[in-house]
Amino acid sequence: MRLQHLPLLSSRIRDTLIDLPPHFSEKLDKRGLKPIFDVLASLGLPLFPTYINITEDFDYSTYNFDWLETVIKVKTQIGMDVIIGFDIFADPKNSSTYTLAMGTPETTNPFPSLQYKQKSHRHGHPRRFYESHKKYSNLNRDEHDFAGMMEVKDEERYNFLYAQLMKIFVSESKMFKDSKLTEAELDENIITAKDAYVSIKNDIYELETDNSTDSDEDYQNIPRFTVEELQTHTDINVENNNATISKLWKKYLEGIYNISDVILDLENDKILVSELDLKYLAQIAAYMAKTPPVLIELYIWIKVVEVMAVHTTSELRALFEKAYQLESSHYYSGSRSLQCANAVNDMLGMAVSYGIADPHFFNVTKPKIEIMLNELKNSLAHLVGQAKWMDDSTKLATYQKIIQMKSLIGFPDWLLEEGKLDEYYEGIEVQADRHLENMINIIQAMVKKGFNKYHGIHNITWATEPTEVNAYHTFQHNTIRRYFDKNGNALPWWTNETIGSFEDKTKCFVDQYSNYYLPELDKHVDGKKTLGENIADNGGVREALAALHMHLRKTGPERKLPGFEKFTSEQMFFLSYGNLWCGVSTSESLKSDLEDEHAPQQFRVTGTLQNEAAFAKAWKCAPGSFMNPANKCIIY
Structure with missing residues (x-):
């Protein structure tokens, strides 16, 4: 980390984060x-x-x-x-x-x-x-x-x-x-x-x-x-x-x-x-x-x-x-010191990001990610072209929306520009021994900054801190959902015929996920509540797999990972996806899962891969078996 090069404000943040005063908890208790x-x-x-x-x-x-x-x-x-x-x-x-x-x-x-x-x-x-x-x-x-x-x-x-x-x-x-x-x-x-x-x-x-x-x-x-x-x-x-x-x-x-x-x-x-x-x-x-x-x-x-x-x-x-x-x-x-560090990361993530951002990312890593994202966009366009339930008018609008999609990768381009970080955090004062007051000062500055946006021009910007490890679509900026057009405006861009066909397709997902049962709770998954995320999981896997195939056709076979030489690229793809949701759930965490718009993690794997014919082919699942059912739910 380039902490020694942080601007003045960020140096104070550094002192608060890295050089926590001795007996920090005791000082808070004393106050x-x-x-x-x-x-x-x-x-x-x-x-x-x-x-x-x-x-x-x-x-x-x-x-x-x-x-x-x-x-x-x-x-x-x-x-x-x-x-x-x-x-x-x-x-x-x-x-x-x-x-x-x-x-x-x-x-x-x-x-x-x-x-x-x-x-x-x-x-x-x-x-x-x-x-x-x-x-x-x-x-x-x-x-x-x-x-x-x-x-x-x-x-x-x-x-x-x-x-x-x-x-x-x-x-x-x-x-x-x-x-x-x-x-x-x-x-x-x-x-x-x-x-x-x-x-x-x-x-x-x-x-x-x-x-x-x-x-x-x-x-x-x-x-x-x-x-x-x-x-x-x-x-x-x-x-x-x-x-x-x-x-x-x-x-x-x-x-x-x-x-x-x-x-x-x-x-x-x-x-x-x-x-x-x-x-x-x-x-x-x-x-x-x-x-x-x-x-x-x-x-x-x-x-x-x-x-x-x-x-x-x-x-x-x-x-x-x-x-x-x-x-x-x-x-x-966790410990109090870890909570304080997380608080700094949560509330001053741009400043923390400055410490780990470097020109190598912008010049070497980011271009590779942009290539990957372009391959994903191309695969999405390919899947849209194959969709028989979409009419040509809606497909054309979808292609235009894919072209208009904007990607924010890693860190903002301005982050390394001199003075920009201090400008971003203008008005914020932090003191190492004033924990609650520091957070309130940050909140007040951000609230005022948010209020000042009204009557201004809205530009696409970062909706979260770069230190958050995640991939997401913002509320309306070129969202995948059909309610917003290519410019992020709430305007109809699907024909009524396509909307009707889409809704017919979604019934398959509702039925599929509603059949998943949790014996620990004696309850089923709510297929209607989780519908949007289930469609996203299924479509995302199919899009990523299609992008992988396109990539392999351009670059040739991948190098094998040591210890995994016997697995094909497709098998490694599905192993990676399954590993993503691998975990152990308690009854209480499952109760919480059922209140969420996402299906419990095991069904995010099972449901998606049951619908993927390429999975059954890669692992030689027999027709009609649990992971290769005859009825598969597919939208894209």
């Missing part, structure tokens, strides 16, 4: 909860939820809390969606411009994940727990083994962490030390607050998922509203629920854009809001209007503290690690 207390104060939130009520004369009915103002601050200061979701992305109908979008919360955790798995911005299914708070008589903050709770379900114990979390923050408060409450009375209040939070969390989750559908989004017809039109629509639902109307959406948009250099034209700017998101915004407006402010504060407080807490003291980290272990038996978090 205690102060970093979070400072953030809470800036967000307009108390040191602990007011609902806990550690005074005897508190009157909830007179309590005022401007929840919308706090939600605005949460979005602009830590980049997190709470209650309201907001985003800016390429306009589906005109990918050269940006559009505003609102709806359900999307970025529910802006910080690096504590767990070693792909970070998800969506929480899992909420659990409904009907706890009797009399079960738990002691919230001893020094006991992370959840003593006295082993007789209840794991889900209940997971939610109990919210009570322990609040107890830790109350215990650090001077107000508690001056309180006349006994320890038992405090615990009773905290359990009551925990139950109230779980109830609100479940209510809001129900609103987020109400009327959810498995059908594909109609990108061409997503409604657009001015802020006044959106307000009028949600006001109707608030009135129907006999609640008081509040002018939410103009205040929200003006509030979050106070940090931006862009001035919104709210009389004319249109906001993209899908039908389901529109329903959510109408329902959440009514729900907020009827919910006591002290409970809304409780909900926001826990949501915000939950995502920050794991990045502070060892006590809070251990609390959440125990909770995660209850939720997943294969959870593993």
Whole structure:
């Protein structure tokens, strides 16, 4: 790595990553909860939820809390969606411009994940727990083994962490030390607050998922509203629920854009809001209007503290690690230093990439990859040409789209240009002993940078950091899906006849994958939910195999790998694909797999290769055998 040559900003990053101060965890512990207390104060939130009520004369009915103002601050200061979701992305109908979008919360955790798995911005299914708070008589903050709770379900114990979390923050408060409450009375209040939070969390989750559908989004017809039109629509639902109307959406948009250099034209700017998101915004407006402010504060407080807490003291980290272990038996978090290194990679990946990028990649490696990608594009065009279910008009449009596909490989071309990296991270300050503050500074700079894109020209750029090892298609940039044309715009480019033929073909995949059975869970794979990824797996293997054949025709036989001399190129190809998904799954991981849009890993191999005649030929699978069924599902 060329760390000694990093620009000034990246040198500070290097010091934070490579030269971690001695006893880093101890220093974080010494700082205690102060970093979070400072953030809470800036967000307009108390040191602990007011609902806990550690005074005897508190009157909830007179309590005022401007929840919308706090939600605005949460979005602009830590980049997190709470209650309201907001985003800016390429306009589906005109990918050269940006559009505003609102709806359900999307970025529910802006910080690096504590767990070693792909970070998800969506929480899992909420659990409904009907706890009797009399079960738990002691919230001893020094006991992370959840003593006295082993007789209840794991889900209940997971939610109990919210009570322990609040107890830790109350215990650090001077107000508690001056309180006349006994320890038992405090615990009773905290359990009551925990139950109230779980109830609100479940209510809001129900609103987020109400009327959810498995059908594909109609990108061409997503409604657009001015802020006044959106307000009028949600006001109707608030009135129907006999609640008081509040002018939410103009205040929200003006509030979050106070940090931006862009001035919104709210009389004319249109906001993209899908039908389901529109329903959510109408329902959440009514729900907020009827919910006591002290409970809304409780909900926001826990949501915000939950995502920050794991990045502070060892006590809070251990609390959440125990909770995660209850939720997943294969959870593993790693050491604090490794987590810090991963956080730098996650949040400052371009700077880390600078340390490993070199001219050899651009001059030697990248051209080879470009040749490989061109061979893959050619093979895709060949498969499209063979597809009998596509009419000529759709084939021509597909060829044009393949030609227009753009590839981002390895690192951005500008990465090694002098001054470009500092320009990319302009406005970010990092200090080696300010872990949480560093992440928040980065988030704030990136949030402002994102907001400033509005009214600008959208150019294709990197959607992830170069240090992420992955291959993907972005949401609409020349996506393989049929909803976007060659320019990435949501315009119809398949004929109706081709669409009908395609949908007929997909039924085969739905039936095939729905027949796969997991005896450990006594459940089948959902062939409809996993359809898109199954088609991608099948088509990807066929495309790669066709590209291999084209390559071998041009270059001749490949050199044999030592120890694998007896295998043909085709056999090595299929061995490599099978090895890609080789692994051992626990029952809990399989449960998680069934909630995903991908099929469990063993079926990603079995399902794809059962459909591939070349596999059966390479391995001499008998006709009608398990891996060479008579009925094969093929689209491309």
